[in-house]
Amino acid sequence: MASSLTKSSPPSHGSEKTFFGHPRGLATLFMTEMWERFSYYGMRALLPLYLIADEGLNLDAGTAVAIYSVYVATVYLLALPGGWFGDRVWGPRKTTAVAAGIIMAGHLLLAVPMDAVFYVGLLFVAVGSGLLKANISTMVGHLYDGPDDPRRDGGFTVFYMGINMGAFAAPLVIGTVGQTVDWHLGFVLAAVGMGLGLVQFLVGTKHLAAESSVVPKPLSAAERASTLRKAMYWLIVAVVFYGVVGGTGHFTLKWATVPLLLLGLLIPVSVLVRIKRDKELTDAEQSKVSGYIWFFAAAAVFWMIYDQGGSTLSIFADEHVNTEVLGWEFPVSWFQSVNPVLIMALAPVFATIWLALARKDKEPSTIVKFAGGLVLVGISFFVFLLPLVASGDGKVSPWWLVLIYFCQTVGELLLSPVGLSVTTKMAPAKYASQMMGVWFLAVTAGDAVTGLVAEAGVDLNRTGFVALEAALAAVVGIGIFLNRGKVKRLMGDIR
Known part of the structure; x- marks a missing residue:
């Protein structure tokens, strides 16, 4: 797995096989994104219904909408630091692979019939989606010879179709199983979808541009230390605050x-x-x-x-x-x-x-x-x-x-x-x-x-x-x- 994240051959535009006239790497990213969207939209279709279901968390509609809104808002909020992480820490390729693993783990946690574990699973999926969202799109751009490559817009259009194919199939498969068979089995199917996307990504990573493994602007030693200090500071503040709230019975x-x-x-x-x-x-x-x-x-x-x-x-x-x-x-x-x-x-x-x-x-x-x-x-x-x-x-x-x-x-x-x-x-x-x-x-x-x-x-x-x-x-x-x-x-x- 480690080698697949660091080795690649640059895209060739000669006699190499193509994907609808585009670099082979687009097929890898297309399938990865399709399966990621399959898992994301399948879980999202189940989420509000599971939250209000008697056999689910049995919450009122207002609380269910609030939790759903927190989840979606967090996914898009984390896209900004997700892009920063790809630019400054791991590079787009490694960040995407790790993100897919986090998403898969999150869906598996959602399948555990324990309320506290369910919310941790939501957090995992949100973090993974935020990390993946910006970086996989960046790698699509890396496949082409700059912004003036005439195939570039078409490549993003093909990539966009992968998003919608996954989003279309997900409720029909995951939604059906979750609602008619077992909620938790539906979440497991979402994990399977993301797992297939991760396998596709790792197998096809050799077709991606070498640029996708590069950290464009790596953190200096001083910046890394400063970032870690700030992260630990806010983590300690959160742990202490919620420890007091929970310890006093007010949570x-x-x-x-x-x-x-x-x-x-x-x-x-x-x-x-x-x-x-x-x-x-x-x-x-x-x-x-x-x-x-x-x-x-x-x-x-x-x-x-x-x-x-x-x-x-x-x-x-x-x-x-x-x-x-x-x-x-x-x-x-x-x-x-x-x-x-x-x-x-x-x-x-x-x-x-x-x-x-x-x-x-x-x-x-x-x-x-x-x-x-x-x-x-x-x-x-x-x-x-x-x-x-x-x-x-x-x-x-x-x-x-x-x-x-x-x-x-x-x-x-x-x-x-x-x-x-x-x-x-x-x-x-x-x-x-x-x-x-x-x-x-x-x-x-x-x-x-x-x-x-x-x-x-x-x-x-x-x-x-x-x-x-x-x-x-x-x-x-x-x-x-x-x-x-x-x-x-x-x-x-x-x-």
Whole structure:
């Protein structure tokens, strides 16, 4: 295993076998990511349902949403230090391999029928996912001859399809076994999926670029010692604090979830403030950061609603959606396959539309696409109001959820790729490699708000609050559109 992490041959573009016309290493990363997403989305489809199930943890819906939100927020929060770890400590390849092992161990811990062990398993999966997320994408880029390689964008498109293939299959397999056979066996299947991904990665690592084994900017001895001291300091503070809380009998689940949710909100804000206050940035870079804050805040609102597709909507479906078709009942977790299958079907359509409009010089601007994504995610929750009102104590058609997920998916295709693109374009040179992690922090901030609202006792399936969220997204989207001239000026030469 050690040798496979340190030896490689650089990608060849000659007579060597290819993967859909791309370097062979893309097949390795494609399969690794597909299996990692299979394990992640399979477990995520089960998580809120297991938390509220009588044979699961038997928690109330609000606590389940809060835990789900903490988990998702933590995954994206840890993507930033995960990228730093790959850059400064182990390099992308070794970090990815270790991360896959941590994720697999986490899923196995989830399968242990003990509450305390279950939460430790969630922590393992979150840490592993954060370590893996940024580094595996970095290695895809290493396969190509710089940013001008004409195959580069296509390679990332193929890689993106692997993500959605895993996400589509996971609820159908892991969700079915978990809900109909045994919850813990479902979590074991998630571990098996990640194990297959790890084996695929180790076997195919020889096809990766040599650059993926290099630590781009290794820590100096002084920096390593300083980092370890700071980590030990905060670890001791946490151990002492929670030791006192637990020892005095005051510990509840909120003592774990609320601090994490507050961090998920405060860290993104503090990172943006630190970048904005950096005196080394030029006036043009300062202006672009100010413009980027508009996109970041809007994205946080988008993800706040969008990510409830796996929690609030899933819990609603478990209680109020008819899952019987022609006398055959399907598991509620299957709804989590709707988004990835729509992504795979609609992404090529959108790509074709943008190219056609670009040829006519009529492609919508970044700001207009972003505004459209927000309005659509708002519409999805306006649609959600209809089955909420109609359900009462009965069941509603599953097509309501399909329509909601359709609106959210179209919104995602308008906002998410644009957000990734505008992040790289507007990043100050000093923060070029960090800004992608900053973009992920928008997801963290959005989920942190959802979790804090749930912990405050607000019923997220209440019509009044759903309407408020829908209106917020629509107003923010319209607000960005109406201020597009101001935002465009802040963006400078970025369209």
